[in-house]
Amino acid sequence: MSVRVVARIRPLLEKELDKDIIVRPDSAEPGKPNTVIKIPSPKNGAEEFSFAFNAVYDQSTSQETLFTSEVQPHLKSLFQGYDVTIFAYGVTGTGKTHTMRGGLKLADRGVIPRLLSGVFRRGKKITKDTEGSTTVKVSLSYYEIYNDKVFDLLESPDKRTPSGLPLRAEANGRTVVAGLSERACEDLRDFEKMYIEANNNRVTASTKLNAHSSRSHAILRVKVTQMSEEMIKESTVSAIDLAGSEDNRRTDNGKERLVESAAINKSLFVLSQCIDAISRGDKRIPYRESKMTRILSLGQNNGITVMILNLAPLRSYHLDTLSSLNVSSRAKRIEVREIENEVVFKQFPRSFSSNTVQRQPLRPLANALSAHNVHNGNVAAKATVDVARPIKSFSVYTDKARQSPAKTMNMSTALPRPVVSVSLVPRPSAAHKRPSDQDSGIARPSKMARPMTEEPSITVTASQIEAMVEKKVGEILALRSAAENIIQQEQSPAQPGIGEAMQRRLEALERRIESEERREDSKSDGLRYLLAARQHKEKGDDASALRAYELALPYFPGQAKLIGKIQRLRNRLGVSSEHSSSSVMRSPMKSPLRHERRIRRPRPTSHFERAGSDQDDADVEEELLDDQTIRIQPRKSRSKPMARLLQVYDDANETTTALGARGFAASRGLVGY
Ligand SMILES: Nc1ncnc2c1ncn2[C@@H]1O[C@H](COP(=O)(O)OP(=O)(O)OP(=O)(O)O)[C@@H](O)[C@H]1O
Numbered sequence: 323m324s325v326r327v328v329a330r331i332r333p334l335l336e337k338e339l340d341k342d343i344i345v346r347p348d349s350a351e352p353g354k355p356n357t358v359i360k361i362p363s364p365k366n367g368a369e370e371f372s373f374a375f376n377a378v379y380d381q382s383t384s385q386e387t388l389f390t391s392e393v394q395p396h397l398k399s400l401f402q403g404y405d406v407t408i409f410a411y412g413v414t415g416t417g418k419t420h421t422m423r424g425g426l427k428l429a430d431r432g433v434i435p436r437l438l439s440g441v442f443r444r445g446k447k448i449t450k451d452t453e454g455s456t457t458v459k460v461s462l463s464y465y466e467i468y469n470d471k472v473f474d475l476l477e478s479p480d481k482r483t484p485s486g487l488p489l490r491a492e493a494n495g496r497t498v499v500a501g502l503s504e505r506a507c508e509d510l511r512d513f514e515k516m517y518i519e520a521n522n523n524r525v526t527a528s529t530k531l532n533a534h535s536s537r538s539h540a541i542l543r544v545k546v547t548q549m550s551e552e553m554i555k556e557s558t559v560s561a562i563d564l565a566g567s568e569d570n571r572r573t574d575n576g577k578e579r580l581v582e583s584a585a586i587n588k589s590l591f592v593l594s595q596c597i598d599a600i601s602r603g604d605k606r607i608p609y610r611e612s613k614m615t616r617i618l619s620l621g622q623n624n625g626i627t628v629m630i631l632n633l634a635p636l637r638s639y640h641l642d643t644l645s646s647l648n649v650s651s652r653a654k655r656i657e658v659r660e661i662e663n664e665v666v667f668k669q670f671p672r673s674f675s676s677n678t679v680q681r682q683p684l685r686p687l688a689n690a691l692s693a694h695n696v697h698n699g700n701v702a703a704k705a706t707v708d709v710a711r712p713i714k715s716f717s718v719y720t721d722k723a724r725q726s727p728a729k730t731m732n733m734s735t736a737l738p739r740p741v742v743s744v745s746l747v748p749r750p751s752a753a754h755k756r757p758s759d760q761d762s763g764i765a766r767p768s769k770m771a772r773p774m775t776e777e778p779s780i781t782v783t784a785s786q787i788e789a790m791v792e793k794k795v796g797e798i799l800a801l802r803s804a805a806e807n808i809i810q811q812e813q814s815p816a817q818p819g820i821g822e823a824m825q826r827r828l829e830a831l832e833r834r835i836e837s838e839e840r841r842e843d844s845k846s847d848g849l850r851y852l853l854a855a856r857q858h859k860e861k862g863d864d865a866s867a868l869r870a871y872e873l874a875l876p877y878f879p880g881q882a883k884l885i886g887k888i889q890r891l892r893n894r895l896g897v898s899s900e901h902s903s904s905s906v907m908r909s910p911m912k913s914p915l916r917h918e919r920r921i922r923r924p925r926p927t928s929h930f931e932r933a934g935s936d937q938d939d940a941d942v943e944e945e946l947l948d949d950q951t952i953r954i955q956p957r958k959s960r961s962k963p964m965a966r967l968l969q970v971y972d973d974a975n976e977t978t979t980a981l982g983a984r985g986f987a988a989s990r991g992l993v994g995y
Pocket residue numbers: 331332333335412413414415416417418419420421532534535536537564565566567632
């Protein structure tokens with residue numbers, strides 16, 4: 323299943339005028355719900371761009387409507403064992419926090435409090451329906467990523483260390499925050515108290531564009547654990563309120579806000595690079611370039627992902643809006659594997675005589691091998707993870723390629739699914755499927771054990787199944803006992819305290835690595851933008867080059883030549899500094915990730931020289947790069963003149979229009995991050 327991307331247009335705020343509205347919702351066919359956003363071309367007002375989404379919500383959409391349409395349907399999936407991720411994306415001041423958190427009044431409550439209310443309600447119902455034999459526990463963790471550092475929002479700010487909490491990759495491929503607190507939450511009242519307190523710990527500040535601007539990405543993780551005598555099922559819903567990208571010429575940000583802004587913009591820039599890379603099918607996705615993308619792991623995370631694109635309808639947001647429309651319309655092509663977390667069975671049957679009916683299902687065993695989500699207490703499953711580390715996989719297809727699901731990469735197709743399968747995990751019913759999937763009539767791409775191509779028909783006799791089950795159970799029990807032995811050895815009284823001391827040393831080492839990585843990162847980020855800018859310039863994409871230079875500026879504050887170069891580019895593009903191209907015209911096909919690739923290797927000598935005023939520009943980079951002790955040789959000649967064309971993507975019609983870069987960029991371009 324691909325990431326579901328929906329757009330929400332916020333209403334006008336005080337002092338905003340109807341006449342300035344340029345974003346409008348539309349439907350793909352008359353009489354159908356809105357799924358298209360239309361926005362004029364910045365170059366030619368008579369021309370309109372269309373961007374198609376899974377759903378579009380207009381200014382009048384209430385918090386309740388958004389929740390019942392986009393979030394509530396996934397509650398059922400959550401309790402079936404799927405992980406769910408919901409995140410709000412958009413420019414500063416477009417309504418992300420309003421959407422996710424909302425106001426205090428009942429009608430204004432956003433996605434998060436409604437989600438929790440739904441979780442508690444459903445949990446209670448399950449306990450009631452099973453007459454108490456299944457209990458549901460809810461626990462929360464809540465943290466922010468501020469200036470690329472992770473801070474626990476459930477801890478008071480005075481407990482924060484300057485370097486924040488480290489990230490750790492788990493054997494199953496997930497990235498987790500080490501040392502994050504997790505609080506049990508009994509009911510909605512309990513949650514609200516915790517949530518309000520935690521939000522007071524979040525960094526917000528007033529900017530010119532938003533009186534209560536979030537200066538951090540906030541991630542709430544709600545873990546739902548269902549327990550009965552036989553099994554433990556765990557699943558997580560993550561609700562993420564991203565900080566908004568911002569144009570610092572419009573924010574009037576001072577020094578502190580500028581540093582925050584650079585961190586926000588950088589992480590969103592990396593997010594757009596990841597989206598680009600995934601939608602192109604690149605092997606390397608630059609998740610590691612920022613903490614936010616590591617945690618979000620878009621396209622790597624299993625389960626269900628919903629991206630809510632928040633939009634302001636106004637002309638003053640024109641380029642930023644185009645930018646986020648471009649990024650998010652590509653995000654909807656990202657394929658995520660929708661697989662259930664495996665159930666952890668508390669006991670395996672002791673014997674498997676032919677009249678034993680309750681055989682452990684083949685599916686959970688297969689899932690245990692893939693170990694997507696392993697309950698802490700299950701040693702056997704943990705050991706299995708270590709043995710067979712799952713392959714991180716994601717699948718990508720373009721909208722057009724939907725008809726050919728065979729293109730989708732899914733490692734799970736390697737597992738043949740027997741015709742007979744006994745599972746305690748209910749398979750989602752048709753009612754569970756998303757409306758978009760039902761409408762389209764397109765077969766939903768794979769769950770873990772669901773082959774994409776036609777299922778091979780395997781005839782398996784009852785005794786064969788029994789033998790298979792017995793073999794698998796034997797393997798798992800052997801692994802479990804091996805793992806238990808290891809743990810016993812580690813806990814042996816002959817070596818008191820070794821585990822703890824070792825743990826402390828490992829954590830200290832990890833913190834050191836993290837802080838060194840961070841130092842390196844901040845040094846290299848500026849250089850990376852510079853090089854990206856240079857590559858855009860070489861391709862004749864001045865608007866993107868300008869954007870990258872602007873992103874580089876906070877890393878080289880007051881650098882006169884860099885400022886001069888930005889000014890020259892602005893003049894050349896006819897962009898005023900007031901509304902400069904904080905967003906940069908870039909086609910969905912043109913990705914800054916390409917910079918990523920080249921950035922790491924110094925370019926060959928023949929790539930770095932240009933005549934006229936461009937030579938000055940080359941000097942700036944070289945000077946700055948020299949400062950950072952990285953030498954890049956001047957380019958002698960330019961072998962291939964680059965076509966100065968920009969592709970503008972019309973997602974609804976799936977067409978691209980080529981525009982002259984200079985001409986188009988002169989009216990300011992689209993797509994930054
Ligand atoms: N759907 C809506 N209905 C009413 N008011 C809204 C809506 N969306 C946003 N607003 C208002 O718009 C303003 C900006 O919204 P909000 O703070 O949620 O933006 P944001 O995208 O989270 O910004 P930032 O990225 O700076 O944190 C707030 O005053 C908020 O109440």
